[in-house]
Amino acid sequence: MDQIAVHQDSATSRDWPVAIYRTLKSFGVAQVSYVPDAGHSKLIKLSHADADIKTTVLTTEEEGVALSAGAWLGGDRAVLLMQSSGVGNCVNMLSLMASCRFPLLTLVTMRGEWAEFNPWQIPMGRATPQAFEIMGTTVLRLENPDDAEEVISAAASLAYDGDQQVAVLISQRMIGRKKWTKETH
């Protein structure tokens, strides 16, 4: 692989939040809610800058589940952004989505799985897929930046057209190591 190709590859990798944003736009997503997260920071910025998307910051993740239900009642498609550490907070509220067969699309950046520095992140990260699955939410994985459009598109169809609750877990490897100190490990 020559130098230019490598450069292009890394540019593509950096732009996966843009690929997600474009895919959400193509599905007509009109509401985005989030609990702040470094991995989602670019998508959150893009969402706030878009006048056609109503972007809401939450105090806790389950608020975004209920918000997504209300949005759908009113004819809006919504997306919930969070980090794996907040998934457990959603478990009870997911019963709302299952009971009413409300679409839910949530994009979850993973912690506790790849080069994790903070042991406190590991239990919830490890339990994240099961926490969704016990409530009937379908779990898809996004491991490779180049697959962003395809995976998000599949998840959005399953949610909005199939009336399902769908979580896309975005690999911690895509987000990169968190820099805690200036030292290298």
Place this chain on the structure above:
Amino acid sequence: MSASTGTLDRRAAVKALLAERGDLLVISGLGSSSYDVFDAGEHPGNFYLWGAMGGAAMVGLGLALAQPKRPVLVITGDGEQLMGIGSLLTIATKQPGNLSIAVLDNGHFGETGMQPSHSGLGARLEVIADGAGIGNVCEIADMAGIEKFRTSLRDLGGGPRLARIRIAAGEVERALPPRDGTYLKNRFRGHLGFKVS
């Protein structure tokens, strides 16, 4: 014991709140609030929660943002709102002018044996809402207050609002709305003109 326990009859208060409702859309919190809204008159623009405790105001926010030209009223109890207390802060960040929250406050968890709630033990939800940034808050203790609040709901630029309605703590007979969530969802969306896919 509690300064927050009021005298208003909850059924009469909710019925008055929903009189001449026009294009008002209503989300009701689980338990007695859903029974009160159902008892006031079945309507396809009612979405009754039977679970999801703490979620009523956020369902209302998602709806209010999606339907900015329709007034949206969340009718819920003090216990339900307390469980989702952070949602008042979230709603305040969006300042949805068409969203109003009526908290039927009897100071107790009525559905589970009338244990005193935080509200009954001294917390004041309208003060918390004001501190969260919901500028239009009030405390209602009589039917004149209900009527004033009802007429204010039509002003789509006046929200978000929160009214703490001081109802009596007595038990009332249950009036059970439909429990099938998918039916309630599709009925509500149909009322707004969305087809069932």
